[in-house]
Amino acid sequence: MPPFTREGDPRRRRKRLLILLAALLLLFAIVGGILLDISIKANTGQRAVATRAPEETETKWSGTTTTGHKLTPGATVTVPALAPATSTPGVTPTPTKSEEPVPFQVQSVEITFDPPEATGSCLSIVTVTYIATIMVAPNGPGGIVDFDYSSNNGQSYEHAELTFAPGETSQTFTFSRQLTLSIQLGSLALDVKHTGIVTTTSPNTITQQATPKVGCS
Numbered sequence: 001m002p003p004f005t006r007e008g009d010p011r012r013r014r015k016r017l018l019i020l021l022a023a024l025l026l027l028f029a030i031v032g033g034i035l036l037d038i039s040i041k042a043n044t045g046q047r048a049v050a051t052r053a054p055e056e057t058e059t060k061w062s063g064t065t066t067t068g069h070k071l072t073p074g075a076t077v078t079v080p081a082l083a084p085a086t087s088t089p090g091v092t093p094t095p096t097k098s099e100e101p102v103p104f105q106v107q108s109v110e111i112t113f114d115p116p117e118a119t120g121s122c123l124s125i126v127t128v129t130y131i132a133t134i135m136v137a138p139n140g141p142g143g144i145v146d147f148d149y150s151s152n153n154g155q156s157y158e159h160a161e162l163t164f165a166p167g168e169t170s171q172t173f174t175f176s177r178q179l180t181l182s183i184q185l186g187s188l189a190l191d192v193k194h195t196g197i198v199t200t201t202s203p204n205t206i207t208q209q210a211t212p213k214v215g216c217s
Contacts, residue, residue: 101139101140101141101166102137102138102139102140103137103140103203104136104137104140104141104142104143104164104203105136105137105140105203105204106134106135106136106145106200106203106204106206107135107136107137107206108134108135108206108208109132109133109134109135109147109198109200109206109207109208110132110133110135110208111130111131111132111133111196111198111208111209111210112131112133112210113128113129113130113131113210113212113213114128114129114131115128116213117212117213117214117215118179118181118212118213118214118215119181119214119215119216119217120181120216120217121181121216121217122181122216122217123180123181123216124180124181124216125178125179125180125181126178126179126181126214127176127177127178127179128176128177128178128179128194128212128214129174129175129176130149130151130174130175130176130177130196130212131172131173131174132147132149132172132173132174132175132196132198132208133170133171133172134147134162134170134171134172134173134198134200135169135170136164136168136169136170137169138167138169139167140164140166140167140168140169141166142163142164142165142166142167142168143163143164143203144161144162144163144164144202145161145162145164145171145200145202145203146159146160146161146200146201146202147159147160147161147162147173147198147199147200147201148160148198148199148201149173149175149196149197149198149199150196150197151175151176151177151194151196152177152193152194152195153193153194153195153197153209154195154197155193157197158175160173173198175196177194179194179212179214181214181215181216194211194212195209195210195211196209196210196211196212197209
């Protein structure tokens with residue numbers, strides 16, 4: 001009969017060691033899975049951006065972890081707010097204000113001459129053209145301007161009219177007169193009896209007058 005020892009049967013000790021080793025491996029596997037799950041939950045932080053339109057009340061986002069690990073069932077993902085939610089208000093275009101037509105009205109009358117100064121031999125006859133420029137308010141609806149004109153300082157008048165198209169701002173009207181260059185009038189303003197006068201009568205009244213200049217030698 002073999003002697004009894006405290007170590008027991010070697011085969012029985014080997015069997016116990018194998019069981020202990022298997023238990024340790026199982027424990028390591030369980031603990032490693034828990035640690036892996038915790039690591040995915042706590043340490044694999046990723047940044048993502050979700051854009052929300054002004055009219056949206058919530059925003060959904062989907063994605064995967066960059067580590068390549070699969071989350072275990074029941075795992076949660078915490079998304080901290082890195083910046084306060086903001087929304088950009090829509091820009092409403094400013095409507096263009098249409099230009100409203102203004103009343104048809106004469107603003108001014110200007111009288112010029114051609115030539116600007118009549119010159120020649122004394123006692124000769126020259127023809128001077130009176131040029132009347134009638135200006136109306138811009139952006140107008142158009143209309144007819146009635147006016148009277150004189151080339152002899154109002155001793156007699158003629159009547160005429162000009163038709164303006166919508167938006168048109170100015171028109172010219174010409175009339176002529178023959179003048180005699182005299183020694184007495186040489187290099188001086190012509191006698192007032194040759195003054196040109198234009199008076200608009202419709203749609204409103206404006207009067208302008210001017211006297212041509214002459215010179216002789």
